[in-house]
Amino acid sequence: MTGSMNGIVVVIGTLAALCTITSFVPQIWKILKERDASSVSLRMYALTVSAFTLWTIYGVMLKAWPLVLANSVSLLLAGTALACKWRFRNGEPDA
Template identity: 35%
Template sequence: MSLQVVEAIGFVAALLTTLCWLPQAFKILRERQTAGISLPTQIAFTSGVACWLVYGIALGSPSVTIANAVTLMTSGAILALKLRYG
């Protein structure tokens, strides 16, 4: 595989795993229902993304930093909605 193809796959991967949380956040805002979402999962995922953000900043990696900053916002919003709607 050429390096361009590999980097294109990485870019698609980053887009998908970053933006995928938007439909979940909008679904909760629409339905106000979070009973099916696991609180331990949401706490661990949001904490993990926060660690990735610190890691990206410490390493000076713009891609790790930006991707995780965006994910932290949506994941944090989903966690806040889970805590609110239970």
Template identity: 55%
Template sequence: MSELVANIVGSAAAVCSITSFAPQGIKIWKEKDASAVSLKTYALTVICFILWVVYGVMTEAWPVTIANACALAMASGVLFMKWRFRDDAAKAAHS
């Protein structure tokens, strides 16, 4: 397989990984409700991306590092909103 094809596939995978968190993040932001989001799942996902970033730095695999750092930022955003909107959802449930 040519290096160009491998780079195209890797770039497409990185874009998909990074943008896969956008729909969930946008939905939470618009609705100010993250009650349907699993805290454990996103916490584990953030830990996973942290480990991938560390691995990428340790091995100097910069495409891995950059792609996973971007995905880490997106997943962390969802996790932050899960924390941020937790009180709003609890208040709405008790109203």
């Protein structure tokens, strides 16, 4: 692989990681704003949180620190989305 090709790969990988990490922010924001998560799947977030936990462990075992960083931040955000889903699972808890 040439040097410039390698640079493109790094840019695409970085963009991919940023999209993965930031993807949970609009969902968290939407739940908090509308105080409703009734149509969000709890099972989906249980699996997503498990996935990022396993990817983080995988990264630690391989000493692949960019993988650890991207997946631990994603884990934090997906965990926040899961907590929001749980709190507003049937809409506004005070309603």
